[in-house]
Amino acid sequence: MSFGDPNNPYGQQPQGQQPGYGYPQQPGQQPGYGYPQAPPVQQPYGAGGYPGATMEMPGGVKAARVILWIMSGFNVLGAVAMVVMSFAIDSELEKSGATSADAAAFADLGQGLLIGLGIFSLIIGVLGMVLAAKFRSGGTGVRVCTIVYASFMVLFSIFSLPAGLISLALGILIIVFVAKADGAAWFNRQKQQY
Template sequence: MSFGDPNNPYSQQPPQGQPGYPQQAPQGVPPQYGYPQQPPTGVPPQQPYGAYPQTGMPGMPGAGMPPLAHWGLRFGALLLDVLITVAPMYALGLIDIAMSDDPATAEPGVFFLIGVLYTLGMSIFQLYKEGSTGQTIGKKALGISLRREADGSVLGFGMAFVRRLAHFLDSIACYIGWLWPLWDEKKQTFADKVCGTVVVKVPKN
């Protein structure tokens, strides 16, 4: 039997230019793969769970952090929180005055006491929400959040309470600390600098 016999179908060689069957890799050798596939055009890369998106925008304290909240948003949130926390106490106190025989000599009554208890309870609630979520009622309404400057995490109740006490530093020098975010690069009050915190913009819920 001749290998060049044209009548023998088993002796035919594959024409040049046509690939044969792919060869299998030897046993024990893992198959070779090409380069990892890239995500489709226009699809952003996936971020680790719980991490801030890597936007790289200016005005951020660190890579991946949301943009810093300007002074106007911070002041608006503080004003809203004060109204929610304190205004009902004074409103209930006015009821006591209106119900007294002599408003000029009226003393705090039961309505004012209820208002004091409300203010105390609301203050604790606001502090808890700010420590656990980064947002008081006012901050949530305006889309800002209190975070640790180092890693963007929330403070926790204890550190949020310490920061409230540190606001004393913002008030002792003619309240200049409250205005410091207007020109500070990181938009921090003195309390923020002591506690290592920043206030950032977040989506409104």
């Protein structure tokens, strides 16, 4: 009985033998020489291969969080300053004795505009603080909201150049730090059940 050329990978294979190098594997047989196993499953970033191991927040994410806290604090301080300035404008107008209707309308418009900008700045500052506080436990939603928040920060900074140059740079840094691979791994990690 002849089995054909032993070097032909497509030739007939003897029954009962494991497939060798170059022979196609039949269903239900163990892989032979030349058939690599699947690669081992990779552990998530920072898990260290131990189940339940805690992951440390990457440095870039920590830096983005600190920048968010600082920028949010400045937004809240700016909001308070705008409201105080609006009342200072009103009191200065009363001291000057200008009683024309145009001066009063202009003062009311300025005061209303400053109060509106102050409230907007306060909302933006509080939103930044909430995002920074959620970095420790937040998921991908916090990451996406932070990127959108920093994008708006960059957009408003462009309109206020050259004074907004620092906030432009800090907004870009927040986007970069949160969007990097280690930032994505931090926000996509498995949360611990408490």
